[in-house]
Amino acid sequence: MLPPFWFLSYLEREGSFVVKPIIDDLIKLLGKDNVLTTREDLICHSFDATADMPSELPDVVVTPHTKEQIVEIVKLANKYMTPIYTRGSGTNLSGGTIPINKGIVLSMLNLNKILEIDAENLTATVQPGLVIQRLNDAVAPYGLMYPPDPGTVTTATMGGSVAECSGGLRGLKYGVTKHYIMGLEVVMADGSVVRVGGKTVKNVTGYDLTKLFVGSEGTLGIITEITAKLIPAPEYRKTMMAVFSDLDKAANTIRDIIGNKVIPATLEILDNVTIRTVENFMKIGLPVQAEAILLIEVDGIKEVVLKEAEIVEEICKKNGADEIKVAQTDAERDGLWTARRAALPALAQVKPTTVLEDATVPRSKIPDMIKALREIAKKYNLTIGTFGHAGDGNLHPTILTNAEDKEEMERVHKAVDEIFEVALKLGGTLSGEHGIGMAKAKYLEWEFGKAGLEVMRKIKEALDPNYLLNPGKIVGRG
Amino acid sequence: MLPPFWFLSYLEREGSFVVKPIIDDLIKLLGKDNVLTTREDLICHSFDATADMPSELPDVVVTPHTKEQIVEIVKLANKYMTPIYTRGSGTNLSGGTIPINKGIVLSMLNLNKILEIDAENLTATVQPGLVIQRLNDAVAPYGLMYPPDPGTVTTATMGGSVAECSGGLRGLKYGVTKHYIMGLEVVMADGSVVRVGGKTVKNVTGYDLTKLFVGSEGTLGIITEITAKLIPAPEYRKTMMAVFSDLDKAANTIRDIIGNKVIPATLEILDNVTIRTVENFMKIGLPVQAEAILLIEVDGIKEVVLKEAEIVEEICKKNGADEIKVAQTDAERDGLWTARRAALPALAQVKPTTVLEDATVPRSKIPDMIKALREIAKKYNLTIGTFGHAGDGNLHPTILTNAEDKEEMERVHKAVDEIFEVALKLGGTLSGEHGIGMAKAKYLEWEFGKAGLEVMRKIKEALDPNYLLNPGKIVGRG
Numbered sequence: 005m006l007p008p009f010w011f012l013s014y015l016e017r018e019g020s021f022v023v024k025p026i027i028d029d030l031i032k033l034l035g036k037d038n039v040l041t042t043r044e045d046l047i048c049h050s051f052d053a054t055a056d057m058p059s060e061l062p063d064v065v066v067t068p069h070t071k072e073q074i075v076e077i078v079k080l081a082n083k084y085m086t087p088i089y090t091r092g093s094g095t096n097l098s099g100g101t102i103p104i105n106k107g108i109v110l111s112m113l114n115l116n117k118i119l120e121i122d123a124e125n126l127t128a129t130v131q132p133g134l135v136i137q138r139l140n141d142a143v144a145p146y147g148l149m150y151p152p153d154p155g156t157v158t159t160a161t162m163g164g165s166v167a168e169c170s171g172g173l174r175g176l177k178y179g180v181t182k183h184y185i186m187g188l189e190v191v192m193a194d195g196s197v198v199r200v201g202g203k204t205v206k207n208v209t210g211y212d213l214t215k216l217f218v219g220s221e222g223t224l225g226i227i228t229e230i231t232a233k234l235i236p237a238p239e240y241r242k243t244m245m246a247v248f249s250d251l252d253k254a255a256n257t258i259r260d261i262i263g264n265k266v267i268p269a270t271l272e273i274l275d276n277v278t279i280r281t282v283e284n285f286m287k288i289g290l291p292v293q294a295e296a297i298l299l300i301e302v303d304g305i306k307e308v309v310l311k312e313a314e315i316v317e318e319i320c321k322k323n324g325a326d327e328i329k330v331a332q333t334d335a336e337r338d339g340l341w342t343a344r345r346a347a348l349p350a351l352a353q354v355k356p357t358t359v360l361e362d363a364t365v366p367r368s369k370i371p372d373m374i375k376a377l378r379e380i381a382k383k384y385n386l387t388i389g390t391f392g393h394a395g396d397g398n399l400h401p402t403i404l405t406n407a408e409d410k411e412e413m414e415r416v417h418k419a420v421d422e423i424f425e426v427a428l429k430l431g432g433t434l435s436g437e438h439g440i441g442m443a444k445a446k447y448l449e450w451e452f453g454k455a456g457l458e459v460m461r462k463i464k465e466a467l468d469p470n471y472l473l474n475p476g477k478i479v480g481r482g
Numbered sequence: 483m484l485p486p487f488w489f490l491s492y493l494e495r496e497g498s499f500v501v502k503p504i505i506d507d508l509i510k511l512l513g514k515d516n517v518l519t520t521r522e523d524l525i526c527h528s529f530d531a532t533a534d535m536p537s538e539l540p541d542v543v544v545t546p547h548t549k550e551q552i553v554e555i556v557k558l559a560n561k562y563m564t565p566i567y568t569r570g571s572g573t574n575l576s577g578g579t580i581p582i583n584k585g586i587v588l589s590m591l592n593l594n595k596i597l598e599i600d601a602e603n604l605t606a607t608v609q610p611g612l613v614i615q616r617l618n619d620a621v622a623p624y625g626l627m628y629p630p631d632p633g634t635v636t637t638a639t640m641g642g643s644v645a646e647c648s649g650g651l652r653g654l655k656y657g658v659t660k661h662y663i664m665g666l667e668v669v670m671a672d673g674s675v676v677r678v679g680g681k682t683v684k685n686v687t688g689y690d691l692t693k694l695f696v697g698s699e700g701t702l703g704i705i706t707e708i709t710a711k712l713i714p715a716p717e718y719r720k721t722m723m724a725v726f727s728d729l730d731k732a733a734n735t736i737r738d739i740i741g742n743k744v745i746p747a748t749l750e751i752l753d754n755v756t757i758r759t760v761e762n763f764m765k766i767g768l769p770v771q772a773e774a775i776l777l778i779e780v781d782g783i784k785e786v787v788l789k790e791a792e793i794v795e796e797i798c799k800k801n802g803a804d805e806i807k808v809a810q811t812d813a814e815r816d817g818l819w820t821a822r823r824a825a826l827p828a829l830a831q832v833k834p835t836t837v838l839e840d841a842t843v844p845r846s847k848i849p850d851m852i853k854a855l856r857e858i859a860k861k862y863n864l865t866i867g868t869f870g871h872a873g874d875g876n877l878h879p880t881i882l883t884n885a886e887d888k889e890e891m892e893r894v895h896k897a898v899d900e901i902f903e904v905a906l907k908l909g910g911t912l913s914g915e916h917g918i919g920m921a922k923a924k925y926l927e928w929e930f931g932k933a934g935l936e937v938m939r940k941i942k943e944a945l946d947p948n949y950l951l952n953p954g955k956i957v958g959r960g
Contacts, residue, residue: 206915
């Protein structure tokens with residue numbers, strides 16, 4: 005339950021009792037340049053990359069440069085009982101950074117340093133505002149890589165991707181963000197600073213708070229430092245595309261590849277709607293009659309990659325692929341990836357609004373899920389293009405619609421409800437990689453039941469009893 | 483803070499106000515055969531594999547067969563405010579299962595079924611009382627394996643190893659238990675049942691409760707079902723032993739192997755004390771003058787393994803190994819592993835009491851740690867043999883002593899304090915794989931500070947406000 009004084013403060017703040025003094029205090033703390041209050045600045049921080057979400061202007065945006073400043077900001081938030089929304093680049097797809105209860109948007113973009121690359125222990129320690137790609141650029145000369153690769157890798161920050169536990173195309177073989185976060189420094193809701201985890205590969209000292217903070221979407225603490233695990237970069241890769249006239253054949257191919265103990269770095273699928281849309285957009289000669297295209301990349305040591313690529317090609321043939329293209333050069337590889345990379349932009353240009361979901365099912369249930377998505381599209385008379393990470397069961401059904409069309413949006417909302425219902429029925433989960441945020445908070449009880457939700461709420465209230473940190477997200481009240 | 487009624491209940495129980503009625507209720511629930519109260523039974527459940535720990539007789543031991551019975555046991559524990567200690571085989575090394583406040587020992591050994599092997603999704607779902615090795619035996623025909631391999635793999639249960647987050651010899655390449663637990667069913671302290679995680683490779687739906695329960699040592703909930711990730715078993719392996727007259731040479735070898743992007747499945751070290759003790763015990767021709775022996779095993783696809791084995795051999799030579807033995811047959815492989823397998827039993831027979839620690843440091847700090855251990859042994863006039871998982875920085879300094887010798891035990895306790903002090907100073911952690919339990923609870927603040935400890939305590943009290951679940955462990959009050 006929200007404590008009553010929080011509401012009081014909220015009402016006071018609405019009436020501007022609080023906004024002026026907190027802004028004065030923030031300016032005293034950070035200097036005028038780091039306290040943004042113009043309407044333009046507030047609008048820019050009122051939304052994120054998520055479609056079909058309410059937006060709200062924050063009272064103020066702050067851009068601190070140090071952890072010590074963040075501690076003081078948290079103390080001010082406590083003093084004025086004003087919420088804080090920590091934010092990187094705002095590329096998330098769950099409404100995870102929307103300042104729905106007004107208050108302070110805390111931009112981490114000035115804390116963007118690489119603090120250490122420890123090649124011997126295979127770790128890097130960075131500040132949360134660092135863009136993911138910059139970490140990979142910095143460790144590449146050591147022959148190392150940081151595997152998590154959300155689509156927004158060139159704009160999203162490390163802090164944002166840790167808070168959301170980003171996935172990406174390499175999840176099947178390499179796992180997701182949580183598998184690479186070894187240690188964190190976190191400012192708690194009361195302004196205390198804790199360090200959890202560290203540089204040791206093995207660590208069972210107390211509760212695994214590191215993994216609890218990863219994916220907690222800024223609702224349990226503010227991440228101020230990240231120690232990430234690196235791995236040796238693969239020396240070689242082989243990419244191929246296989247075209248199928250039948251969804252089941254594609255599904256059997258996925259099953260047989262993994263059944264033959266080949267774990268590709270990426271194993272992506274595009275369905276017919278996506279194929280037709282991409283072809284219409286790009287004119288790259290995709291087979292518009294195909295029911296599914298699989299894009300498969302194996303990587304590692306050259307000898308192994310060549311052997312695995314052969315196995316994969318054979319499995320595609322055996323399962324009746326109509327066409328298999330194996331890239332022989334880097335240029336050909338880029339060509340094959342064009343279709344996948346164009347999937348979202350191509351779908352997004354068809355209609356004004358793109359509702360991108362990430363319902364996820366056990367790998368073996370992918371054909372059932374794709375068939376169910378087709379039926380849902382038909383039932384609600386909607387266009388749904390589906391693409392995504394078939395290898396790990398993480399699909400992206402993408403509804404092409406128009407937020408202005410109230411009647412259609414009603415059908416969209418019903419379709420989304422049904423997508424999650426089916427995913428859960430198939431043993432899946434609400435979100436494979438986008439997170440819960442505001443977008444899926446209402447579905448959470450479907451997956452966890454009242455008891456499970458209560459466990460999450462108890463943890464939230466134990467660590468942030470006044471709901472100051474990113475309210476309205478996951479179990480936070482908006 | 484403990485609520486006052488808990489103390490009241492405790493005092494009442496001491497005076498046997500409570501013991502009789504709870505036993506009657508338990509017999510009603512489970513039948514006489516599943517409620518053990520003889521002195522022999524109580525003694526058998528009063529300790530675990532940890533040396534130098536207090537032991538305490540529980541009031542009663544129960545051996546339920548179903549989750550529903552466990553829910554009812556928890557309700558009784560609430561009714562009588564009596565603690566519950568969930569227990570598998572009791573092989574842990576942290577005092578994690580000692581019924582220090584009396585109450586109910588809940589043995590999970592009757593819940594020992596494999597519920598499902600899902601080869602297509604690479605998962606297995608099991609009950610917590612299943613012995614780890616039995617899972618591996620069952621999945622081997624599918625060409626799969628469950629990688630976590632604590633030394634006690636043939637006796638420890640899945641539930642115990644999940645609760646303690648066991649490590650083992652394959653941690654460097656394959657990770658530890660937490661990396662393989664995808665979903666759990668848990669009975670909470672209030673008797674509610676929650677299911678967290680599931681079979682999807684990607685899952686970011688709400689807080690990662692699965693990882694929070696793994697390693698929580700039975701203090702946050704009672705695990706009643708486990709969904710584990712399986713991986714294709716490696717088809718080939720190559721094992722070698724390298725002998726070094728100088729610790730730094732061995733350390734440089736470890737650094738160079740990983741620097742050359744070879745990640746062995748196991749990379750173990752034995753120090754001079756351990757080598758001499760094993761040789762004295764086994765007479766297998768170990769070089770008793772050597773400062774360190776490295777045991778290295780690479781596994782995977784045959785072509786790669788052969789290539790990696792060559793690289794490792796060359797690195798050992800380059801770093802001045804006095805002798806390198808490469809196993810050519812399975813029998814030779816077993817021969818090489820004899821020394822490592824004999825390390826603990828050999829050390830354990832020297833003196834009546836074996837204090838086995840698992841302080842862990844970043845890999846690059848292993849030489850510093852081993853040197854510090856030598857100095858500590860000298861300073862306190864103790865025999866410390868060190869062996870362990872050099873590849874992941876997880877060492878096992880083993881103090882050979884006698885619990886009856888009060889004066890020596892005082893020196894042992896000071897030495898242990900200093901071992902943890904050094905490990906933390908080197909950027910390490912209190913426990914790499916044994917857990918905190920009772921044994922290291924007093925050191926927890928050294929690693930996390932007051933603020934970090936407070937975060938753990940808040941989570942504990944949010945989920946188990948009456949400290950009914952395994953009190954006295956981690957942040958629980960004993």
